[in-house]
Amino acid sequence: MPAVSFANDVLPILSRFRGQMMWRFDMNSYEQVKANADLIWKRISDPGNPMPPPPFPPLPRHQIETFQNWIRDGCQP
Ligand code: HEM
Numbered sequence: 001m002p003a004v005s006f007a008n009d010v011l012p013i014l015s016r017f018r019g020q021m022m023w024r025f026d027m028n029s030y031e032q033v034k035a036n037a038d039l040i041w042k043r044i045s046d047p048g049n050p051m052p053p054p055p056f057p058p059l060p061r062h063q064i065e066t067f068q069n070w071i072r073d074g075c076q077p
Helices: 006-021 030-035 036-044 062-074
Strands: none
Touching: 006 030, 006 036, 006 062, 036 062
């Protein structure tokens, strides 16, 4: 199975929220998402302090797992 990649797997999850997070980091930027990967993981997987915030629904389980697997595979571009 190929490693999880930013371009194929992670970017499609994050890109629709890009505009609203631009003040902090560019979620279309591989380098910036990689640099913030642990923080992003913490927030998308924390129902008590979630990102995206309400009224957005939390990311579905499989997308959270994709992001976790991307970190596991070493944040491939
Ligand atoms: C999947 C989508 C999103 C991800 C991965 C994400 C990620 C994050 C992360 C990692 C932080 C913490 C930044 C820090 O501590 O320096 C944060 C904060 C924040 N985000 Fe997002 N975000 C997403 C969507 C959104 C959307 C859609 C909005 C607005 C409509 C938003 C508004 C904010 C605000 C206001 C903060 C600062 C307050 C706080 O930390 O709770 N984010 N986000």
